[in-house]
Amino acid sequence: MILHNLTDLRNNDLPLRLEELPVPEPGNDELLLKVSACGVCHTELDEIEGRTLPPHFPVILGHQVVGSVVESGKGTSNYKTGQRVGVAWIFSSCGKCQFCLSGNENLCPEFMATGRDRNGGYAEYMTVPEKFVHPIPDIFTDEQAAPLLCAGAIGYRSLKLTGNCTSPDNLPNWGGDPWGRALGLTGFGASAHLVLKIVRHKYPNLKVYVFARNKEERRFAIELGAVWAGDTTDKCPEKLDAIIDTTPVWKPVVEGLKKLKPGGRLVINAIRKENVDKEYLLNIEYPIHLWMEKEIKSVANVALNDVREFLQLASEIPIIPEIQVYPLEDANIALLKLKRQQIRGAKVLKI
Numbered sequence: 108m109i110l111h112n113l114t115d116l117r118n119n120d121l122p123l124r125l126e127e128l129p130v131p132e133p134g135n136d137e138l139l140l141k142v143s144a145c146g147v148c149h150t151e152l153d154e155i156e157g158r159t160l161p162p163h164f165p166v167i168l169g170h171q172v173v174g175s176v177v178e179s180g181k182g183t184s185n186y187k188t189g190q191r192v193g194v195a196w197i198f199s200s201c202g203k204c205q206f207c208l209s210g211n212e213n214l215c216p217e218f219m220a221t222g223r224d225r226n227g228g229y230a231e232y233m234t235v236p237e238k239f240v241h242p243i244p245d246i247f248t249d250e251q252a253a254p255l256l257c258a259g260a261i262g263y264r265s266l267k268l269t270g271n272c273t274s275p276d277n278l279p280n281w282g283g284d285p286w287g288r289a290l291g292l293t294g295f296g297a298s299a300h301l302v303l304k305i306v307r308h309k310y311p312n313l314k315v316y317v318f319a320r321n322k323e324e325r326r327f328a329i330e331l332g333a334v335w336a337g338d339t340t341d342k343c344p345e346k347l348d349a350i351i352d353t354t355p356v357w358k359p360v361v362e363g364l365k366k367l368k369p370g371g372r373l374v375i376n377a378i379r380k381e382n383v384d385k386e387y388l389l390n391i392e393y394p395i396h397l398w399m400e401k402e403i404k405s406v407a408n409v410a411l412n413d414v415r416e417f418l419q420l421a422s423e424i425p426i427i428p429e430i431q432v433y434p435l436e437d438a439n440i441a442l443l444k445l446k447r448q449q450i451r452g453a454k455v456l457k458i
């Protein structure tokens with residue numbers, strides 16, 4: 108399913124086109140995968156509508172890819188033919204810079220994204236550097252594993268970034284302190300609901316407050332163990348140590364800053380913000396929203412370790428995502444449903 112150019116999904120229901128292409132050849136250090144499942148992500152909407160621009164067209168989208176190795180290029184040695192692997196948003200990085208060498212390949216200036224800078228998984232086959240594939244734990248089916256590769260891994264990274272961690276390899280140490288820590292989640296889609304599951308497992312005492320416009324989402328949050336769920340502007344019963352914002356807009360950022368404790372941190376887990384409510388930022392009052400060492404931090408992409416650690420953790424907990432499966436040729440339908448916010452359950456293409 109191929110994207111030929113940018114388009115506006117409000118008046119184009121068919122952004123992708125089903126076409127036959129030759130099977131790609133693996134280059135040096137690359138594997139050829141036969142794709143079996145690929146998750147559908149909000150980032151694909153950003154690509155189609157130009158908020159995160161693919162550098163060339165046509166391009167094959169899709170960065171939550173599960174498949175099996177069918178051919179290994181020169182210089183590869185770690186995977187056998189038939190082995191099941193996954194590919195996440197991180198397709199490759201330089202391997203030599205300060206960021207790559209400190210385990211933050213996500214910040215590398217040569218970071219390449221799967222299904223944007225290189226062809227992704229809305230296809231029967233794809234090639235990928237061997238270093239950037241991830242073994243999939245046996246507990247998951249292909250379709251269940253796919254959404255974990257993006258929403259889950261990025262959610263995991265955003266949870267890491269809520270703490271003042273000096274090492275990117277550790278979750279914050281929020282286990283047993285006496286202060287009663289509290290975490291907020293604004294927006295409650297795929298990524299946030301996985302964060303809540305991790306928190307319940309890793310930090311049974313950490314209280315989670317969820318802010319979502321949709322009543323259904325709020326009910327779901329309580330079901331999964333949030334102590335409270337309300338609308339974005341509802342008064343939160345207590346001040347929060349950190350907030351993870353997964354919404355595409357600005358109002359939750361401004362409202363979130365008000366809810367932080369001194370020294371609190373708001374982590375924005377969104378690849379781009381939409382401009383629809385940008386003027387809401389003018390409501391920021393320094394003494395209310397930022398004074399007392401409050402911080403805002405974004406989450407950029409995922410590093411290799413985020414994906415590996417999260418897959419491991421998800422198999423231990425276990426986190427089995429709710430999914431809705433569509434055939435590859437119905438990718439346009441799945442994307443439009445996502446656009447219209449019908450988000451209960453992650454959408455996955457079966458190939």
Ligand SMILES: [Zn+2]
Pocket residue numbers: 148149150170196257258
């Ligand atoms: Zn994604």
Ligand SMILES: [Zn+2]
Pocket residue numbers: 200201202203204205206207208212215216217
């Ligand atoms: Zn690098």
